[in-house]
Amino acid sequence: MLTLTLRNPLKLTWKGGDVVVKHVKEVANLTGISIRTLHYYDEIGLLSPATSETGYRLYTNDDIEKLQQILFFKALDFPLKKIKTILERPDFKRLEALYYQKERLVEKKERLETIIATIDQTIQNVKGERTMTDQEKFKGLDFAQNPYEQEARERFGDEAVNSSTQKLKNLSRNETDALGQSFHTIYRKLAKLRHRSPASEEAQNAIHQWYEFLNKNIGYHYTLEAFQGLGQMYIEDERFTKNIDQYGEGLALFMRDAMAVYTDQNK
Structure with missing residues (x-):
């Protein structure tokens, strides 16, 4: 320096x-x-x-x-x-980065505008001012593109990600909705426990449910080590932290710690 x-x-x-x-x-x-x-x-x-x-x-x-x-x-x-x-890349060019950032942010802006329009239409639907089709209710809410896919490939390998992606693509709309509901239920349960010790019986039972849910539904079997690594990712990747903490502030950290305890206790 x-x-x-x-x-x-x-x-x-x-x-x-x-x-x-x-x-x-x-x-x-x-x-x-x-x-x-x-x-x-x-x-x-x-x-x-x-x-x-x-x-x-x-x-x-x-x-x-x-x-x-x-x-x-x-x-x-x-x-x-x-x-x-x-x-830190030696070939980094600021101008190229700016063009890239603008393109991606415009895409993000357009998607958010679509979601906002869907919310406005849903408000009108709830107030009885219009009727929405099922397709209109989910306009802009296409999560087929996984923003974490590249990070997952780097950490767990292509085979795991490809297997998971294929299984999710094969689900019907009803199956996808049911899977999403189970997902939210587990997260809400964990959020209620986040102020307790990660090693408590209630926390470990809930984390066990999360471990079983992933291995049953994602199309990839997580080893205990991979499960612990996933928990660490919840903290290292700000996007994971932000999305998980929507269920309750500090939930991502609690899950990381509880997953580490679960791994140690079940080796």
């Missing part, structure tokens, strides 16, 4: 010239990101600004541009580990 000499709160001497910089509080105010989060980005090597001799983090224009890239990828639900890998 470079050793920098602070000349005033906004400038530092660097390679013989002055570079305008911002302190961490200024960057936090500018972006709406907490100081704690910016410190975390530094700790994991995602965004590590230079520091003054007194230890202040100093963000240059290059750091601000990199932070913008990070937030664009986060808007696409990329996990931080994946963002770090992308930005």
Whole structure:
């Protein structure tokens, strides 16, 4: 890391010239990101600004541009580990990334607009102002494309993912609905237990139900080690954490811990 000499709160001497910089509080105010989060980005090597001799983090224009890239990828639900890998690639080109991000965000915007329209129509349907067909009720809610598929392939291998994907594709609409209902029931049950010890009998019974559910319905048999790895993924991948914690804040962490206990107890 470079050793920098602070000349005033906004400038530092660097390679013989002055570079305008911002302190961490200024960057936090500018972006709406907490100081704690910016410190975390530094700790994991995602965004590590230079520091003054007194230890202040100093963000240059290059750091601000990199932070913008990070937030664009986060808007696409990329996990931080994946963002770090992308930005560290020697062939990374900012302009190409911007075009890619725009295309994906436009797609996301169009999908969200479709879902919002479906909600509006459903409100009208509930109020008796219109009648919806079954097809209209699910417009925009096509989850055939799994946003976690690539991560799953990297962690569990193509055979496991292909087997799971094929089984899910072969389900009828009624079977898919029943599977979804069972899924939600288990998660709601776990959410009610999340403030108890992950090693408690109730928590372990519920996690056992989750383990059995996955192995029965996903088309892939999880070993205990793979099951524990899946739980770790709930924490490492922000998208998993966000979706799981919709059932109750802290549920993803609770499930990770309970799955680890389950693995240890059943080896």
